[in-house]
Amino acid sequence: MTALDTLQEALEETTAVAADYQVPEHRVRVHEERFRETAARHGFLPGAMQRTILDVAAQHHAECDREHCRTCDTIRHGLTTTLAALRVAVAAERGPRLVRKAS
Numbered sequence: 687m688t689a690l691d692t693l694q695e696a697l698e699e700t701t702a703v704a705a706d707y708q709v710p711e712h713r714v715r716v717h718e719e720r721f722r723e724t725a726a727r728h729g730f731l732p733g734a735m736q737r738t739i740l741d742v743a744a745q746h747h748a749e750c751d752r753e754h755c756r757t758c759d760t761i762r763h764g765l766t767t768t769l770a771a772l773r774v775a776v777a778a779e780r781g782p783r784l785v786r787k788a789s
């Protein structure tokens with residue numbers, strides 16, 4: 687699976703969930719323009735995803751007092767993969783100069 691395949695799959699899944707939540711297309715277009723302006727820099731995609739999951743996580747955390755909760759499980763998994771992706775993105779952004787090699 688190529689990076690484009692992964693992105694295409696994520697786009698399709700996100701489009702379906704966005705439809706369930708009645709996300710207005712014109713708001714998506716506004717943000718698309720903003721991201722296009724900063725497309726030269728990496729990080730806008732994980733940044734946008736991180737903001738979404740953090741907002742959902744914070745709201746659900748404030749409301750949920752269930753011992754076993756599938757939403758909490760899903761949020762936990764999302765935070766796990768988001769955290770990993772952000773660490774990789776930050777490391778890539780900093781560049782190889784900070785990577786120590788055994789000599």
Ligand SMILES: [Zn+2]
Nearest residue numbers: 750755757758
């Ligand atoms: Zn919960």
